[in-house]
Amino acid sequence: MGPLAGIKIIEMKGIGPGPYAGQLLGDLGAEVIVIERASTPNSIAPPSAMDINSRGKKSLALDIKKAQGLETLLALVASADVIFEGNRPGVAERLGFGPEICLQRNPKIIYGRMTGWGQEGPLAQFAGHDYNFLSLSGAAAAIGSKERPIPPLNLVGDYAGGSLFLVVGxxxxxxxxKKSGKGQVVDAAITDGAAHLMSFFYGLSRFGAWNTQREENLLDGGAPFYAAYPTADDKYVAVAAIEPKFFAELIALTGLPEEFIQNQHNRQQWPAMKEAFKHLFGSKTRDQWSAVFSGSNACVTAILDYEEAVKHPHNEARSTFIDIDEQVQPAPAPRFSRSHCAVPSAPSAEGADTKTVLASWGFDAAQIEELERQGVLT
Structure with missing residues (x-):
């Protein structure tokens, strides 16, 4: 059932970090219902039935711009543990389901707010996306090649800086x-979360161990022992032999000069060492190098695309990926010794669970029929 079994969560339909936060909570066993705003369909988000972030959730189509639709939402809030939304500051209040009214209906409700800039500040009311938020956190400038920053997908901002911090909150x-008996608002801003993820690097920079030039530092591709190298078949291997004993094993298995071991942290030698590594790894295919390092602690692995990752023996052994309704996808994580997470159900079509959800949350048949008659449900 998962450790969050029995927790009831309302997710106001959005894009990016909100749906992934809902997926995480649902994977952990919470009952997550998604409110599809019937009067304003979201054209940016993929259809729920095709979106892995929608797995395990129930979909309820509700026109909250109608008075009875809003009242229905607030009735659901009264019996929920959590509600979260990803609108700009003030939008939820304008629509009638802001924190104040929700806490009036349910003093124990946890009200999550997922934004890029936060609920206040000079930029709070302005538009932005993952990469904009990263750019002001200090993270974007640190990721990329010497020539330019490179967007790291939306993993660092939306999902790590956004979803994970919302879930932790x-x-x-x-x-x-459980201690206070009082609910509260969780203000999760991607800029805040992404900045928090940079804590280690802000610490290094204070002591001169990290500079602002990309590909000159320990963990940004500057170190020859922490970088990606092309192979003879135009694929790549990842080298991450940071500790001296692992680096020594790497040198022994490749036949590179032993003086590299003494010069591992000599930054003056890094450019020449990188060239040597580049030439070396370009002499064999990726799979040949995988065979060389198989069973070693040299910290060299093949860089796999997502289709290859699914088939890797380690991932197969751990069931890292699962098949849900003929769609291969990552399994719930982390894993628990007792309260095991169930395999999530396939995503529902938008509004497919409306009547079922309302009935299970306390609405009787006559109330549901009246909501249908008023055009509140679709």
Whole structure:
């Protein structure tokens, strides 16, 4: 059932970090219902039935711009543990389901707010996306080649800086409400989260161990022992032999000069060492190098695309990927010794669970029929 079994969560339909946060909470066993705003369909988000972020959730189509639709949402809030939304500051209040009204209906509700810039500040009301938020956190400038920054997909901003911090905030507030009996608002801003992820590097820079020039530092591709190298078949291997004993094993297995071991952290030698590594790894195919390093602690691995990753023996052994309704996707994580997470159900079509959800959350048949008659449900 998962450790969050019994927790009831309302996710106001959005894009990016919100849906992934809902996926994480649902994977952990919470009941997550997604409110599809019937009067304003979201043309940017993929259809729920095709979106892995929608797995395990129930979809309820509700026109909250109609008075009875809003009242229905607030009735759901009254019996929920959590509600979260990803609108610009003030939008939820204008639509009638802001934190104040929700906490009036349910004093124990946890109200999550997922934004890029946060609920206040000079940029709070302005548009932006993942890469904009990363750019002001200090993270974007640190990622990329010497020539230019490179967007790291939307993993660092949307999902790590956004979704994960929203989930941590929600879980923390759920623990706290057991002590205080009072709900609260969780203000999760991607800029804040991405900046927080940079804590280690801000610390290094203070002591001169990290500079602002990309590909000159330990973990940004500057070090020859922490970088990607092309192979003879135009694929890549990842080298991450940071510790001296692992680096020594790498040198022994490749036949590179032993003086490299003494010069591992001599930054003056890094450019020449990188060229030697580049020439070396270009002499064999990726799979040949995988065979060379198989069973070693040299910290060299093939860089796999997502189709290859699914078939890797280690991932197969751990069931890292699962098949849900003929769609291969990552399994729930992390894993628990007792409260095992169930395999999530396939995503629902938008509004497919409307009547079922309303009935299970306390609405009787007559109430549901009246909502249909009023055009609140679609």
């Amino acid at each position: 929600i879980l923390s507030a759920l623990l706290e409400v």
